[in-house]
Amino acid sequence: MKYNTDVIFSKILDRYIGIEYGTKLRSIRFVRPGKQRMEKKTHDATNELERYFDGEAIDFSLDVDISYLSPFEQKVLMETRKIKYGKTITYSELAEKIGSRAVRAVGNALGKNPIPIIIPCHRVVAKKGIGGYSEGIDIKTRLLELEQVNANNL
DNA sequence: GACGATAGCCCTT
């Protein structure tokens, strides 16, 4: 399988976003700004992400490739995709939805999410507190703030 | 076996 990569810059996150795709979406990566990069926008996902960062309350509906993950991890991520824009659920609620009590395993699975934002793992929070985020809590916080602002504008 | 992006309970200030 051969993959292509798009690149955009997110001002709100202060990160370059790399979008890797084949026939399906493969991964999204956050890259700290440093060296200047050429933006490249060819895939639908790239366009949708730009609209997302511009504050549009968009629901992503793109095909995603997570077949190489474990069944449990896939379950967790599929369930995570159902969380609507501007909403959050807790790790334990998510575990319950997939019929498990492995609350912490859910956290681990989310940490392996290859396609953040589009699989909105930032919308899964701890019962008390925000929980973790592999790209850094500040990123998670900004994403949630962005969504809260725009969800209120409905 | 140990370790988590947890949660709940029970203590101590």
Added chain:
DNA sequence: AAGGGCTATCGTC
């Protein structure tokens, strides 16, 4: 009221 220790829980590695 807030924070620390203890432990139940269970999927990965």
